[in-house]
Amino acid sequence: MKIGVQLPDGLKRRAFEICEELGSDVILSGESCFGACDIDLALLEDVDVLYHYAHSEILKFDNVVYVPYFVGFDLQKVAESINNVPEREIALIATLQYCHNLPELKGLLESSGFRVELKKGSERVKFPGQVLGCNYSALRDCKASAVVFLGDGLFHALGASFYTNKKVYAVNPINSELTLVNSKDFIKNRYLQVSKCVGLKKVGILVSTKPGQKRLKLAEKMKKLALDRGMKALIVYLNDITPEKLLNLPFDFYVNTACPRISYDDYRRFEKPIITPPEFEYLLNLREEIGLDEIE
Numbered sequence: 001m002k003i004g005v006q007l008p009d010g011l012k013r014r015a016f017e018i019c020e021e022l023g024s025d026v027i028l029s030g031e032s033c034f035g036a037c038d039i040d041l042a043l044l045e046d047v048d049v050l051y052h053y054a055h056s057e058i059l060k061f062d063n064v065v066y067v068p069y070f071v072g073f074d075l076q077k078v079a080e081s082i083n084n085v086p087e088r089e090i091a092l093i094a095t096l097q098y099c100h101n102l103p104e105l106k107g108l109l110e111s112s113g114f115r116v117e118l119k120k121g122s123e124r125v126k127f128p129g130q131v132l133g134c135n136y137s138a139l140r141d142c143k144a145s146a147v148v149f150l151g152d153g154l155f156h157a158l159g160a161s162f163y164t165n166k167k168v169y170a171v172n173p174i175n176s177e178l179t180l181v182n183s184k185d186f187i188k189n190r191y192l193q194v195s196k197c198v199g200l201k202k203v204g205i206l207v208s209t210k211p212g213q214k215r216l217k218l219a220e221k222m223k224k225l226a227l228d229r230g231m232k233a234l235i236v237y238l239n240d241i242t243p244e245k246l247l248n249l250p251f252d253f254y255v256n257t258a259c260p261r262i263s264y265d266d267y268r269r270f271e272k273p274i275i276t277p278p279e280f281e282y283l284l285n286l287r288e289e290i291g292l293d294e295i296e
C-alpha cells in the first residue's frame with residue numbers, strides 16, 4: 001500500500017522517524033500543511049492513503065486519515081495559574097494540541113470555585129473548546145464573563161477577544177504563564193489597513209485552492225460588490241498566497257477569501273493592502289464594524 005504523509009512545519013524535522021514507522025512505500029509531502037484545510041490533493045491522487053498529522057478533520061475524504069498530535073502539560077500548574085483570574089465564570093478554549101485535557105481542567109477549576117463553560121463549536125472543529133484561527137464557534141453565545149485560552153502565542157486569544165468582546169486570558173500550557181490579552185491595537189490596525197484601501201479602484205479577490213479554505217461563492221459575491229461600485233475586479237486562484245505570487249499582478253489591493261491569518265498575521269509581508277471580506281464590506285459601507293472573518 002502506498003502511503004502519503006503530510007506534516008506541519010513543526011513536525012517536518014521528524015519526517016524520518018514518522019515515515020519509517022509507516023513502512024517503506026511512503027511519500028512525504030513537501031508542500032505547506034497549515035491546517036486540515038490544507039490537504040495535499042496532488043499527493044492524495046497518487047497514494048492509497050494519506051496520513052495528515054497534527055490537525056483534526058475539517059473535510060471528509062475517504063482515503064485521508066487525520067492523526068491528532070496532543071501535547072502533555074502540567075494540569076495542576078495551569079489550574080493554579082488560572083486561579084489568578086479574578087472572574088469566576090470563565091469559558092475554556094484551546095488549540096487542538098491541548099484540547100484533550102480541557103474536560104479534566106474544567107473539573108479542577110470547578111472544584112476551586114469557578115463556573116466553567118466548555119462547549120464544542122461547529123462541524124469545523126472536533127473537540128469541546130477547540131478553536132481555529134478561522135473558527136471561534138466554541139464561544140458562540142458565550143455566557144461567561146471572561147475567556148481563558150490555552151495555547152502557544154497570542155493569535156487565537158486575540159481572535160477570541162475580537163469574537164466575544166470579553167476579557168481574554170492566555171495561558172501557555174508549557175510554562176503556565178498567564179497573560180491578559182489586549183486586542184485594541186490589533187483591531188485599530190485592522191481599521192488602518194482598511195483605510196489604506198479608500199479610493200482604490202482595482203481589486204484582486206484571492207481564492208485559495210486548498211480544499212478547506214476555498215470560498216469561491218464568497219469571492220463571487222465580493223467581485224459583484226466591487227463591480228457594482230464601479231471598481232475593476234478579478235478573482236485570482238492560488239494555492240499558497242505569498243507576496244511573491246502577487247508581485248506582477250495589476251491590483252491596488254486584495255480581498256483575501258482564504259485563511260484569515262494571511263490578512264491578520266502576514267499582512268506586513270505584502271506590498272499592497274490585503275483585507276478580509278467583512279473588512280471589504282465595511283469599506284463599501286455595507287456594515288458598521290469590520291468584524292472577524294470566520295470560516296464555517
Ligand code: SF4
Pocket residue numbers: 034035036037038132133134135212213258259260261295
Ligand atoms: S483556514 Fe487558516 S486558520 Fe483555518 S484551519 Fe486553515 S490554516 Fe487554520
